[in-house]
Amino acid sequence: MANRHERRRNAKHSMSTMTVSEFLELPSMCAWHGCGKVAKNPYAAGWHSMLLYKGQPKLNFIEIEERNVQRDAVLCPEHARHLDERLLIDIGGRLRDVQGTA
Ligand SMILES: [Zn+2]
Known part of the structure; x- marks a missing residue:
């Protein structure tokens, strides 16, 4: 049985792991500072x-090198x-005109 020091050290260094599918099922949070909205399935x-x-x-995002992703x-x-409407310059309303494929 671990003593108190060992239990404390184990607690500090414990790390949980999850599968890729578990990771993909985690809820997503809006990246806007201060928003805090969360969606279980943001794409839907x-x-x-x-x-x-x-x-x-790149025309195909698969070709983007991971080290270049900011x-x-x-x-x-x-x-x-x-x-799109207030912070970026108008480039022809691409975000508003994009047709979904779902
Ligand atoms: Zn938001």
């Missing part, structure tokens, strides 16, 4: 994925719209 709820990367533009996050519909 109309949330947007945001991928920020540096380097050459941010991979989701935004709730309200903040995706706020980002």
Whole structure:
């Protein structure tokens, strides 16, 4: 039986693991600072994925080198719209005009 010191050390260094499918089932939180909205299935709820990367533009995101990915996050519909309509320059309304494939 571990003594108190050993139990404390084990508690500090314990790490839980999960499968990829368990990880994918975790709820997602909107990346907007201060929002705090959470969705169990953000894609079904109309949330947007945001991928920020540096380097050459790629038509297929699979070709983006992982080391160039700066941010991979989701935004709730309200903040995706706020980002597009108020913070980014108008590039022709791409976010509003994109047709979903689901
Ligand atoms: Zn949000």
